[in-house]
Structure formats: C-alpha cells, structure tokens
Amino acid sequence: MTxxxxxxxxxxxxxxxxxxxxxxxSVWAQNGWTFNKAQPVESLxxxxxxxxxxPFIFLTNPNPETVGAEIQVLYNPGAGLDPVGSNxxxxxxxxxxxxxxxxxxGVIKQPPGTPDDKIDTLLEQTQPGFIDPQKPTxxxxxxxxxxxxxxxxxxRILFVDTPSRDDIYYNNKNWSAELYLAEVKDPINNPTQVTxxxxxxxxxxxxxxxxxxxxxxxxxxxADSRGNWSEKVR
Numbered sequence: 001m002t003x004x005x006x007x008x009x010x011x012x013x014x015x016x017x018x019x020x021x022x023x024x025x026s027v028w029a030q031n032g033w034t035f036n037k038a039q040p041v042e043s044l045x046x047x048x049x050x051x052x053x054x055p056f057i058f059l060t061n062p063n064p065e066t067v068g069a070e071i072q073v074l075y076n077p078g079a080g081l082d083p084v085g086s087n088x089x090x091x092x093x094x095x096x097x098x099x100x101x102x103x104x105x106g107v108i109k110q111p112p113g114t115p116d117d118k119i120d121t122l123l124e125q126t127q128p129g130f131i132d133p134q135k136p137t138x139x140x141x142x143x144x145x146x147x148x149x150x151x152x153x154x155x156r157i158l159f160v161d162t163p164s165r166d167d168i169y170y171n172n173k174n175w176s177a178e179l180y181l182a183e184v185k186d187p188i189n190n191p192t193q194v195t196x197x198x199x200x201x202x203x204x205x206x207x208x209x210x211x212x213x214x215x216x217x218x219x220x221x222x223a224d225s226r227g228n229w230s231e232k233v234r
Contacts, residue, residue, distance in 0.1 A: 001168065003055035003067045003206045011178055011199040013043050019093045019178050020196070026119060027126045028140050033192040044181065044198045045078030055204050056164075067173060068164030069204035075157045075181060083183040083197065084155040089141040090148065091182045091196070092120040096175040098165045104145075112171035120146070120177070140194075141182070169208055176203030 014020065014037025023035045052072040059065045077084050099116035101108040103123040110116075119140045124130045128138050137144060142159070149158040165173050180199035184191060 001057060001067070001206065001208050003057055003069070003204060005053055005055050005069050005071075006176065006201075006203040006205065008050060008053065009201045011180065011201055013038050013040065013196075013198050015180055015196050015199065016178060019180070022093060022117070022119060023091070023140065023196075026140065027128075028138070028192075031128055031138070033140075033194065035194050035196060038195050038197045042081060042195075042197065044082050045080060046082045047076045047078075048198075048200050049074040049076055051158075053202070055206075057168075057206075058164075064166040065168055066164040066166045067168050067204075067206040068162060068175075070162045071160070071202055073159040073179065073200070075159065077155050083181065083185075083195075086150075087184045087187050088157065089143050089182045089184070089194075090146075090157075090159050091140050091180050091194075092142045092146075092161075093178040094118060094120045094163075094175070095177075096163075096165075096173070098167070098171070098173055098175075100165070109166075112165075112167045142179075163204075165206075168206060170210070172208060173204075173206040175205065176201065 015023075020035070020037065023029065026033075029035065050071065051074055052070055055067070055069045057067050095117045097115055098112050099110040099114040101110075101123055120142055121140060122145045124132070125137050125139060125144055130137055135144065142148070147160040149160070151158075159179065161177075163175055165175070178199055178201050181197040183195045183197070184193065185195055186193065
C-alpha cells in the first residue's frame with residue numbers, strides 16, 4: 001500500500017470553471033445566494049503558506065484501516081486590499097472516487113468507487129430549514145464546521161483538513177480539492193453575496209498492490225490415495 005500527496009498548484013482568481021459552475025448551480029444559489037469572481041485588481045498579494053502536507057496510513061485495530069492526508073494552510077494576507085476579518089472564509093471543492101457524506105451525527109459512507117464532486121460542507125449546511133442556535137449554517141463555507149483557526153489579534157487564518165477513506169484493499173483512492181479564499185463584503189446589507197479570490201489545488205491518492213503469489217499450492221503438490229502429500233515431479 002502506498003499513499004502520496006499531489007503537487008500543490010495555484011488556482012485562478014475567482015476559481016476554475018468547474019468550481020464556479022458547481023457554486024452557481026448549488027442549493028445556495030437556488031435559494032438566493034450570489035457568487036462573484038474577484039476583479040483582477042483584487043488578486044491577493046499575500047500568501048498561502050503550507051505548514052504541513054503529508055500522507056498517512058492507519059492500520060491499527062479496532063478502528064477501520066484508513067488512508068488519507070493532512071494539510072495545514074496559513075492564509076497570510078498582504079498589506080493593502082487583501083481581505084481580512086471574520087467575514088473571510090474558505091470554500092473547498094472536493095472530487096473523489098469514494099463518496100462520503102459528513103453530517104453532525106457522523107459519516108454516511110457510499111461503496112468504494114462511488115464518484116463525488118461537491119462543495120465540502122456538512123450535510124446540514126445544504127438544508128435551508130436546519131437551525132443551529134450557535135451559528136448560521138446555510139452557507140458553502142468550510143469553516144462553519146471545518147477546522148479553521150483564527151489567532152487572536154492576528155489577521156492570518158489557518159486552514160486544516162485531514163480527509164481519509166477506509167476499504168483500502170483492492171480499492172485505489174483518488175481525492176483532490178480546490179481551496180479558495182472567499183469573502184462576504186457587506187454582511188449587513190448583502191449577507192449572501194460572496195466574492196471568490198485566489199486558491200490552491202491539493203490532494204492525495206492511494207495504490208494497493210496485491211501480494212505476489214510465486215507458487216500455487218494446487219499446482220505444486222498432489223495427494224495419494226492415503227492422503228499423503230508430496231511435491232509433483234516436473
């Protein structure tokens with residue numbers, strides 16, 4: 001079993017066409033949300049610093065054997081017009097060949113080989129009628145429930161993700177993501193209008209190699225009428 005991460009690449013301002021089409025046809029867009037690509041003059045001058053980016057394999061019982069990767073991305077805004085503050089978010093598109101649906105109650109797993117292409121949120125974030133008394137939830141933002149750290153008195157934002165999959169034997173995994181910075185510029189008057197900035201792509205894959213069988217038992221040995229086994233003479 002081998003697990004490896006893919007190369008991190010810069011993504012265009014405003015997102016790829018596939019990402020943007022996914023957003024503009026989403027349940028949020030169908031319920032009044034609008035998504036805009038940032039203008040060229042708004043291209044980020046800061047950095048996405050990758051602090052941790054590593055594959056992993058967990059083979060310990062009693063937990064299911066899993067493969068995956070961890071990434072930690074620090075958004076370090078540049079001086080000037082780069083967006084900062086509590087209205088800055090992450091939106092992530094995930095494409096993979098073993099669909100998981102994450103809910104507040106747990107994970108709904110589809111069979112290996114089930115394709116998935118979605119905005120990375122909890123299921124509850126796609127339900128207009130769901131109410132969490134602690135926060136607004138009907139939105140496409142990863143950081144509503146995903147792990148994002150906003151240090152006090154610091155404009156930087158740390159994004160953390162550790163996707164994994166089980167059923168690892170005889171089922172190769174391909175998992176990729178597009179991660180973008182997003183902003184609600186006018187949360188008072190237009191709380192459902194989102195601007196998409198630059199982003200990065202990342203991901204991981206696993207390959208299972210079955211053990212090689214050098215000699216078949218049935219081809220190498222034979223039994224006599226008394227049940228005694230002996231090696232065949234070729």
